[in-house]
Amino acid sequence: MNQEVQGKKTRANKKKDSDYCEGVDFNFAVFFFGLVVVLVGIALLTDKLGLLPVSFNFALLWPLFIIFIGLLFVNKKNLIADIFAVLVILFAFFVILLAMLTPSLRTGASPSFIFPDVSVDNSGIKIGDYYLADSGFSKQSPPAVQTETPVEAPKAIPVDLFYYNKEADPNGECGSAAVLPVSRAIPVVADPIAETINLLLKGDISPDEKNRGFVSEFPNADFELISSVLKNGNLTLEFSEVPGFTDGGSCRMSILMAEITKTAEQFSEVKKVIFEPETLFQP
Numbered sequence: 001m002n003q004e005v006q007g008k009k010t011r012a013n014k015k016k017d018s019d020y021c022e023g024v025d026f027n028f029a030v031f032f033f034g035l036v037v038v039l040v041g042i043a044l045l046t047d048k049l050g051l052l053p054v055s056f057n058f059a060l061l062w063p064l065f066i067i068f069i070g071l072l073f074v075n076k077k078n079l080i081a082d083i084f085a086v087l088v089i090l091f092a093f094f095v096i097l098l099a100m101l102t103p104s105l106r107t108g109a110s111p112s113f114i115f116p117d118v119s120v121d122n123s124g125i126k127i128g129d130y131y132l133a134d135s136g137f138s139k140q141s142p143p144a145v146q147t148e149t150p151v152e153a154p155k156a157i158p159v160d161l162f163y164y165n166k167e168a169d170p171n172g173e174c175g176s177a178a179v180l181p182v183s184r185a186i187p188v189v190a191d192p193i194a195e196t197i198n199l200l201l202k203g204d205i206s207p208d209e210k211n212r213g214f215v216s217e218f219p220n221a222d223f224e225l226i227s228s229v230l231k232n233g234n235l236t237l238e239f240s241e242v243p244g245f246t247d248g249g250s251c252r253m254s255i256l257m258a259e260i261t262k263t264a265e266q267f268s269e270v271k272k273v274i275f276e277p278e279t280l281f282q283p
Helices: 002-023 028-048 058-072 079-107 192-201 207-211 250-265
Strands: 118-121 124-127 130-133 136-138 156-165 179-187 225-231 234-239 272-276
Touching (some): 179 192, 234 250
Parallel strands (some): 234 272
Antiparallel strands (some): 118 124, 225 234
């Protein structure tokens, strides 16, 4: 009798132990949620203690709740389901760590999940008020970065104006060898050739240049450049005809033509100068 009762008690205890073991199932959803809460808590703690600046955007945490709900439906008595749940949890935390670090380190953009104040520039990695150095994070100003000074576009273009120099022509041969340059500058314009020719026609010779033998018959109020056309290396210059100025002795005409031709040919794109009308500068 006693043995039968004792056997019933033993079987009852074994059933209780079995029911207890079956009732204690590992809940992946609760485990996942707990890990998220712990991670957030540790991050906030480091921020409060001033160890590392942290800023959370909780509005972006909602995908974690979808994962949490999905884990609630995982069959905990199935080995494949358990492996799947573990892989989901590992992948989720891998994505979280990736969101925390990778965007900042690769592009310098602020992460969309955690540490929105992280950025990368020429001075290094900046997280809030902290800068990453070889020795770790330090709250200091970033090292000075040397930047190249932008090159400003030239406000003027140096050019030469060619005028007759009588001291270079002691024998009065009126050759082009006696037509020499003086330095000037023109503004940046669409047609620098025409601008230079117009400057030549002003005949503005300084006192020092006159002392060195430079002379000019420019300016003439009626003599002006009408058009300037450059095509295939041929520069066609059309001037107004002024009787008594654009015709005359051969010496004077050759000097006028040489002054204009040499001034135009200083531009590398000009290979030949053509005067219009054709009767211009005829002796």
